[in-house]
Amino acid sequence: MMSRFILLLLISALGQSVYALAQNEELAAQNPDFRTLQPTWFQAKEPFRVIGDIHFVGVQGLAIYFIPTPDGHILIDGGMPQNAPLIVQSIRELGYDPADIKILLNTHAHFDHSGGLAALKEMSGAELVASEGDRSALENGFYLGYEDVPWLNAPPVIVDKIIADDGDVTLGNITLTAHLTPGHTRGCTSWSLTVEEAGKPYEVLIFCSATVALNRLVGPPQYDRIVEDYRYTFQKAANWAPDVFLANHPGFFRMDEKRARQIDGDVLAFVDNTEFPMFISRMEEWFDAALAQQTSEHGQSDN
Ligand SMILES: [Zn+2]
16 A cells, blocks of 8 residues: 555656656747847836826836935836836936935846846945845746746846835835735735825835736646735735726736826826726636646646
């Protein structure tokens, strides 16, 4: 009985590692040209004030946020490694000195949001504040779970301070609160703050992400307990209804549409507390569908 049990364990362990190896080798063999695949990740976009002190300094397809304070500035995300000069240029266009950035934050350690952080840190000497879950990926410049896939790498960047769930980051008159929303990455971090617009306060959420993207959910997963992490995030965010929902991809929160209304004179174009609940329930439906599909594909590959 015992030897049969051990044999089954061995077969299952081998099966899993062969499956993972095949998938990583397949990915590693690819070398996609993101400039062709995702041209909007490289296209400049005019910077603008979103609401309160929050400014957009990203590119067409990647949202990056700049928050100036009298004591120095905060930047959330660094975009692709090639985006750093565009971000610097946008901050200058807004009338601020990028060298005065004191704090760098990151929604998550994937090359399209963390890639520019190393260059921006070197340029400004700012302190990088990030979660423990994403630290290894940031500091080693890899995509957690695809360490051997070079085209998913990002320039390594040292984390100066670890932020815990519900931890605050304060600079000048601005305080941001970290909300760990793991799954998309192990340390996926959403940020909230209160801003004032037209004499009234508004709660803003900058959401990390909850898409499955390239993540393996089963056999073996991208990282331990990834499915539990997604579930935790969906449960945690189920009751969130921020006045202003922002994210690191403009398409997640229909930024261009709102920006057009803002240009037309609607100063509260970004205020809509019904949007995030709809977004997060759609994310959960997509997650459930991806989990079902990966479970069935993995089951087939084992047979
Ligand atoms: Zn990502």
